[in-house]
Amino acid sequence: MTQQSPQPTVLVVGLGGTIAMTPTTKEGGARPTLGPQDLLAAVPQLAATGITVKTQSFSNKPGASLTLEDIEELASRLWAMDSEGSIDGIVVTQGTDTLEETAYLLSLLYEARAPLVVTGAMRAPFLAGADGPANLLAAITVAASPQARGLGVLVVFNDQVFEAARVRKAHSTSTNAFIAPDTGPLGTVAEGRLRLLATPAHKPLPMAAALTHPARVGLYPASLGDDGALLEPLLDQVDGMVIAAFGVGHVPDTWVPILHKAAQRIPIVFASRTGGGTTLTHTYAFDGSEKTLLSSGLIGAGHLDPYKARHLLTVLLRSGADLAKICATFAPAGTTPEGRG
Incomplete structure (x- = not known):
């Protein structure tokens, strides 16, 4: 095992987002313009940490404009850089709109020696109280801490440390926007060091296969009064679907024949739209319940929220996984034993 250097080296990679924004109009509208070197210039306390920091600009986009292809390329580039052995940790700065999704997607695509941490900001640098x-x-x-090694991809925000699979953005403007409803943070940063309180229950295994298969995965939310008329044609246009279901995995009863038919052709995953808790397997048995969905060929996402379930299904399909592999992967990823019924 490679020894941590006495003076660790951390690479900061900038993707854009609010953390890198400056005003570009008289009315105060902001766009990402700053690079990682600019961001570091605002942190004079770094000099006292003894950490050597290198920088690299990857993109300068708002979080909403990042693509799956961007994150795939980033993961590949970071993996290659880590293999050179010159860095001890990596920090990615980006927009918070998609930070929870990017972090989880990176956890599926990146596995290397150096810890990978994702962060950003809720207040732009030119605002009072910029975070x-x-x-x-x-x-x-x-990222420089030996304690972070082996924990997978982490999100650090407001001095709290989160597991990529559990973190959620839960507020549109607060600087305390990120939470983990089921677990809470894995640790905190205090007095200049990581204080680890817990470890992840399940660390995703990065996909070994190349993501060469085209795949389009949809995400459709259940809502009161939706009879499924809009869902049915959408299912014909995708290679996989995630249903953001009510509660523990429920949908309107009119959806059941539509989903059953589509599940014979494409993988369909159901996750809870609540943002916390898990899908169940057999507590309810009415038409549209989790038991009905599983017996109709759908796959439960367990504790994975709909957004993360979509990324896992996308990566699996793009790697060429068959239905058996998809079912086998979702069970531990959601930390629940359910399969197809």
């Missing part, structure tokens, strides 16, 4: 510098300092601290 970017503090988040960046905490993220670099965690």
Whole structure:
């Protein structure tokens, strides 16, 4: 095992987002313009940490404009850089709109020696109380810590450390926007060091196969009064579907024949739209219940929320996984034993 260097080296990679934004109009509208070197200039406390920081610009986009292809390329580039052995940790800065999704997708695509930490900001650098510098300092601290090794991809925000599979953005403007409803944070950053309180229950195994198969995966939310008329034609246009179901995995009864028919052709996963808790397997048995969906050929997502379930299904399909492999992967990923019924 490679020894941690006395003075660790952390690579900061900038993707854009609020943390890198400056005003571009008289009315104050902001766009990402700053690079990672600019972000570091706002963190003078870094000099006292003894951490050597390198930088690399990858893109300068708002989080909403990042693509799956962007993150696949980023993971590949970071994996290659880590193999050179010159860095001890990596920090990715990006927009918070998609930060929870990017972190989980990276956890499916990146496995290397160096810990990978994702962070950003809720307030742009030109606003009072900008949180970017503090988040960046905490993220670099965690990325350089030997304790972070082996924990998978982490999110660091507001001095809290989250597992990529559990973190959720739960507020549109607060600097305390990120939570983990089921587990809480894995740890905190205090007095300049990582204080680890827990470890992840399940660490995703990065996909070994190349993502060469085209795949389009949809996400459709259940809502009161939806009879499924809009869902049915959408199912004909995708290679896989995630249903953001009510509660523990329920949909309107009119959806059952539609989903049963489509599940004979494509993999369909159901996740809870609540953002916390798990899908169940056999507590309810009415038409549209989780038991009905499983017996109709759908796959339960367990504790994975709909957004993360979509990324897992997408990566599996793009790697060429068959239905058996998809079912086998979703069970431990959601930390539940359910399969197809």
